[in-house]
Amino acid sequence: MSFTISSEISNKVAILTLGGSLDSSSASDFQSEIQKVAGESPSEMVLQVSELTFMASAGLRMIVFAKQKLGPSVQIYLVKPQDQIIDTLQMTGFIHSVHIVDKYPV
Amino acid sequence: MAESNFDTRIDYYPTHEHEGIKYRRGHVLPFGATMVPNGVNFSIYSSAAISCTLVLFEKGADQPYAEITFPEEFRIGNTYSMIVFDLDFETLEYGYRMDGPFEPEAGHRFDKTKILSDPYAKAIGGRDKWLAPPNWDNIYPHRSRLVFEDFDWESDMPLETPIEDLIVYEGHVRGFTQHESSGVKNKGTFAGIREKIPYLLDLGINCLELMPIYEFDEYEHSKTNPETGELLINYWGYSTLNFFAPKSGYAATGKFGMQVDELKTLIKDLHKNGIEVLLDVVFNHTAEGDHRGPTISFKGIDNNTYYMLTPEGYYFNFSGTGNTLNCNHPVVRSMVLDCLRYWASEYHIDGFRFDLAAILGRAQDGSPLNNPPLLESLAHDPVLAKCKLIAEAWDAGGLYQVGSFPAYGRWAEWNGKYRDTIRRFLKGEEGLIGELSQRLQGSPDLYSTRGTAAGINFITCHDGFTLYDLFSYNEKHNEANGENNNDGNNDNFSWNCGCEGETDDAGINILRHRQIKNALSILMVSQGIPMILMGDEMGRTKYGNNNTYCHDNDLNWLNWSLIDKNADIYYFARHIINFRRNHAVLRNRDHFRNADYKGTGYPDISFHGTQAWNADWSESSRVLAIMLDGGHAKNGYATDDTVYFAINMHWEALPFELPHLPQDKSWYVSVNTDMPSPYDFHELNNEPVLENQYSCILGPRSVVILLGK
Numbered sequence: 019m020s021f022t023i024s025s026e027i028s029n030k031v032a033i034l035t036l037g038g039s040l041d042s043s044s045a046s047d048f049q050s051e052i053q054k055v056a057g058e059s060p061s062e063m064v065l066q067v068s069e070l071t072f073m074a075s076a077g078l079r080m081i082v083f084a085k086q087k088l089g090p091s092v093q094i095y096l097v098k099p100q101d102q103i104i105d106t107l108q109m110t111g112f113i114h115s116v117h118i119v120d121k122y123p124v
Numbered sequence: 125m126a127e128s129n130f131d132t133r134i135d136y137y138p139t140h141e142h143e144g145i146k147y148r149r150g151h152v153l154p155f156g157a158t159m160v161p162n163g164v165n166f167s168i169y170s171s172a173a174i175s176c177t178l179v180l181f182e183k184g185a186d187q188p189y190a191e192i193t194f195p196e197e198f199r200i201g202n203t204y205s206m207i208v209f210d211l212d213f214e215t216l217e218y219g220y221r222m223d224g225p226f227e228p229e230a231g232h233r234f235d236k237t238k239i240l241s242d243p244y245a246k247a248i249g250g251r252d253k254w255l256a257p258p259n260w261d262n263i264y265p266h267r268s269r270l271v272f273e274d275f276d277w278e279s280d281m282p283l284e285t286p287i288e289d290l291i292v293y294e295g296h297v298r299g300f301t302q303h304e305s306s307g308v309k310n311k312g313t314f315a316g317i318r319e320k321i322p323y324l325l326d327l328g329i330n331c332l333e334l335m336p337i338y339e340f341d342e343y344e345h346s347k348t349n350p351e352t353g354e355l356l357i358n359y360w361g362y363s364t365l366n367f368f369a370p371k372s373g374y375a376a377t378g379k380f381g382m383q384v385d386e387l388k389t390l391i392k393d394l395h396k397n398g399i400e401v402l403l404d405v406v407f408n409h410t411a412e413g414d415h416r417g418p419t420i421s422f423k424g425i426d427n428n429t430y431y432m433l434t435p436e437g438y439y440f441n442f443s444g445t446g447n448t449l450n451c452n453h454p455v456v457r458s459m460v461l462d463c464l465r466y467w468a469s470e471y472h473i474d475g476f477r478f479d480l481a482a483i484l485g486r487a488q489d490g491s492p493l494n495n496p497p498l499l500e501s502l503a504h505d506p507v508l509a510k511c512k513l514i515a516e517a518w519d520a521g522g523l524y525q526v527g528s529f530p531a532y533g534r535w536a537e538w539n540g541k542y543r544d545t546i547r548r549f550l551k552g553e554e555g556l557i558g559e560l561s562q563r564l565q566g567s568p569d570l571y572s573t574r575g576t577a578a579g580i581n582f583i584t585c586h587d588g589f590t591l592y593d594l595f596s597y598n599e600k601h602n603e604a605n606g607e608n609n610n611d612g613n614n615d616n617f618s619w620n621c622g623c624e625g626e627t628d629d630a631g632i633n634i635l636r637h638r639q640i641k642n643a644l645s646i647l648m649v650s651q652g653i654p655m656i657l658m659g660d661e662m663g664r665t666k667y668g669n670n671n672t673y674c675h676d677n678d679l680n681w682l683n684w685s686l687i688d689k690n691a692d693i694y695y696f697a698r699h700i701i702n703f704r705r706n707h708a709v710l711r712n713r714d715h716f717r718n719a720d721y722k723g724t725g726y727p728d729i730s731f732h733g734t735q736a737w738n739a740d741w742s743e744s745s746r747v748l749a750i751m752l753d754g755g756h757a758k759n760g761y762a763t764d765d766t767v768y769f770a771i772n773m774h775w776e777a778l779p780f781e782l783p784h785l786p787q788d789k790s791w792y793v794s795v796n797t798d799m800p801s802p803y804d805f806h807e808l809n810n811e812p813v814l815e816n817q818y819s820c821i822l823g824p825r826s827v828v829i830l831l832g833k
Contacts, residue, residue, distance in 0.1 A: 041214060042215065074214055074380060074381075075272060075380065075385070076272075079274065105309075105376075106380065108315075109313075109315040109375075109376050109377050109382075109385075109389065110385035111275075111276070111386075111392065114276075
């Protein structure tokens with residue numbers, strides 16, 4: 019399933035909606051979107067990922083990239099990730115970079 | 125410098141093109157495949173190839189999508205290097221074809237029909253999931269891959285725990301949690317170990333030594349047991365495919381190619397909890413076997429460099445597995461050094477245990493060297509400077525160097541003599557008191573100038589009986605290995621306590637449990653670094669099999685329900701481990717002086733027997749007591765309680781006269797293995813005072829530990 023992404027900024031909160039499969043070929047799209055919203059200096063970043071079915075290594079790294087790009091004070095929320103993505107985040111330690119939530123605002 | 129200035133570097137752009145693949149001259153160093161801006165730099169060495177071709181695959185594809193022969197102008201000396209642009213880091217698999225002579229008598233075995241794995245690959249595909257059925261027709265079964273080396277370690281660094289303070293736990297990644305009873309989500313994986321960190325903390329160990337985790341092929345030499353029909357495999361993993369790549373099948377995320385991140389996350393969490401990580405590394409041989417073995421990597425890249433060869437071009441076999449890595453060839457030496465530096469820096473590994481390390485001290489013709497350059501290089505390497513370096517100081521070619529391993533003031537070694545002496549003493553052999561006292565003191569007879577920390581004390585390890593089996597079997601029972609019980613060591617110094625194998629005899633079972641507690645007690649009060657085998661703390665059995673290298677089943681999977689079945693052993697093990705951690709007097713780095721150099725009125729160590737101050741060193745003696753003066757703890761740099769431990773391996777109870785303490789101190793009881801659980805030990809800092817301060821009865825085959833405070 020191909021990767022889809024859209025973004026908006028609302029009240030200084032960057033909301034990115036991701037769908038499909040995030041792998042090395044689509045990671046650059048994700049990166050571009052992160053860079054775009056980072057330019058607006060958001061106070062929080064929200065990733066709507068309930069429709070995201072797979073996240074490969076390169077995709078996971080984009081979360082760390084976002085963390086570094088936005089700075090340590092900007093919290094990143096992952097809304098409703100699928101179980102397999104949570105497992106992968108846990109086992110590879112990337113989970114420490116994000117908050118897993120069922121809805122946003124929390 | 126602004127980011128855009130980097131983009132103007134002309135070496136970020138290709139100069140050549142082959143079937144749509146763009147590339148240019150590469151950088152010679154580092155060897156391997158390295159991500160660079162816009163592409164990947166490939167570099168490989170071969171001293172005798174006449175040409176080299178880079179072979180590129182899409183992940184899992186049957187056939188390569190491109191083959192690019194290195195232009196002659198890309199060769200510098202004996203190295204070939206090239207940058208290839210626009211590759212997908214995640215889905216790329218690569219290898220090499222080397223063209224050159226096939227002249228075995230001259231040491232050359234080039235075969236350009238084979239696709240060869242990169243010796244410096246950081247990940248290897250092909251065995252992504254443990255024991256998944258391979259495609260046996262795969263033209264390139266063990267494929268080199270790229271990894272991201274951008275793990276977020278935060279503030280983590282190797283722990284640098286003083287070596288004398290370590291308590292090592294030797295475990296197998298799969299065996300630790302694969303059993304159903306482990307209760308973890310991701311059984312048999314790095315992530316599974318991570319779930320068990322609270323258990324390791326509860327037990328009290330502070331160092332986890334992992335049996336080989338470099339990529340290996342579990343299917344190597346796999347066969348079916350003719351009697352049971354069971355598949356026998358290369359379970360332990362002492363046969364390396366690649367020295368830089370972690371075993372993918374040990375990672376729950378291996379199927380996604382994220383084994384590197386999963387392993388690093390485990391190490392980071394172990395460090396957070398104060399637990400060091402040692403790797404058992406196998407540099408003595410590879411998985412390519414002898415002249416009949418497969419050509420996977422080294423054999424086809426530069427056979428003459430990587431292996432020790434006989435004058436006729438066959439393989440020296442000092443490892444007992446078919447070939448011997450040519451460790452003291454300068455190129456191989458560099459590879460070993462690069463590899464260990466990589467693991468120390470990229471994975472924050474705290475130290476290494478070198479399998480059959482005596483081989484690392486052999487010259488290219490197999491003869492032992494007086495001043496082996498590899499061992500010297502490792503000892504003095506700046507990156508490895510704080511890593512523990514531990515040798516298994518023997519090999520299968522008969523070189524036995526326990527006590528004489530070239531140490532350069534850095535190397536420690538598995539103390540095989542400790543294991544044998546303690547086993548023989550525990551089974552009741554006489555004439556051992558002199559040697560026993562050396563072992564309990566940190567083997568000053570072996571390590572007179574190297575200190576107590578030169579010796580890793582162990583009674584059991586992956587090779588041989590478990591501690592439970594040591595007291596349950598007189599003979600090995602290796603029939604399940606399919607070799608007619610001919611494999612495995614015959615010199616086990618074991619004693620079955622009266623019945624071979626499992627029994628309902630309550631007296632025998634009580635004695636077995638007591639002997640296990642005796643063994644654990646002796647190990648934990650000995651100077652030197654103690655190592656316990658996974659599961660010995662809960663009475664693990666392998667049913668008398670002393671060589672379970674090939675079993676992916678209950679023989680190797682830790683059954684966690686043993687904690688309940690043998691609760692007395694587990695509680696005792698936990699106590700005695702924490703007793704050691706709590707008492708600095710047990711953890712000197714330098715040897716005792718047999719003198720009162722602190723003016724406490726007592727020597728740092730004194731020897732006793734059934735009479736205080738008068739140890740029985742006679743041939744028929746089976747008793748020894750040792751008092752360690754708390755005023756001389758840590759070689760006089762710390763203060764501790766005084767520890768007195770008495771060992772009676774006689775079959776009858778004996779009274780031990782106790783040395784007098786200063787008037788303001790009394791003897792307190794920490795351990796008495798003759799007592800039934802829960803009276804066999806007393807909680808730390810809650811020990812009861814000994815009723816009779818002048819004498820103590822030691823039951824038959826038992827250990828008592830007292831504290832003077």
